[in-house]
Amino acid sequence: MVSQYYQDITDHDYAAAWALGGSNIAGTTYDRWVAGFGTTQSIALGTVNEFGASRVHAVLYASQTDGTVKTYAGDYTVADGVLVGASIRRTS
Numbered sequence: 001m002v003s004q005y006y007q008d009i010t011d012h013d014y015a016a017a018w019a020l021g022g023s024n025i026a027g028t029t030y031d032r033w034v035a036g037f038g039t040t041q042s043i044a045l046g047t048v049n050e051f052g053a054s055r056v057h058a059v060l061y062a063s064q065t066d067g068t069v070k071t072y073a074g075d076y077t078v079a080d081g082v083l084v085g086a087s088i089r090r091t092s
Contacts, residue, residue, distance in 0.1 A: 001078045002056050006043040021083025025076075039064045054078050059091075 001020065008017035014034045018026075026033040046059035055077055062070045074088030 001081065001083060002048065002058050002076050003045055005083060006045060006060060009037060009040070010042045019082075021078075024082065024084050025086040025088075039066065041065050 005017050005020045005022070008014070008020065014022075014030075014037070018030055018033070022033060023030070028036075041063045044061045044063070046061060047057075048059075049057045051057065055075065057073070057075050059071065059073045062072065064070065070090060071092040072088050073091050074086055076083055077085035
């Protein structure tokens with residue numbers, strides 16, 4: 001679920017990512033959430049650890065259009081096939 005969510009964002013298929021739970025974890029409107037990815041070229045998942053069927057910890061690398069990479073880490077909660085919660089922080 002988490003992998004597909006970020007693949008959809010990388011593919012600029014924001015509607016699909018929103019439907020996978022972006023609407024639950026964005027904390028803002030759809031338009032503002034999409035705008036937040038304006039300088040994101042791609043997102044690659046690093047370490048992914050699953051804790052049971054409903055909790056995932058992931059490290060991700062967001063390549064920016066200016067060539068820099070932002071690193072994030074977070075915990076995601078999945079229920080009924082969608083992301084229902086997330087705690088994500090930028091680590092670099």
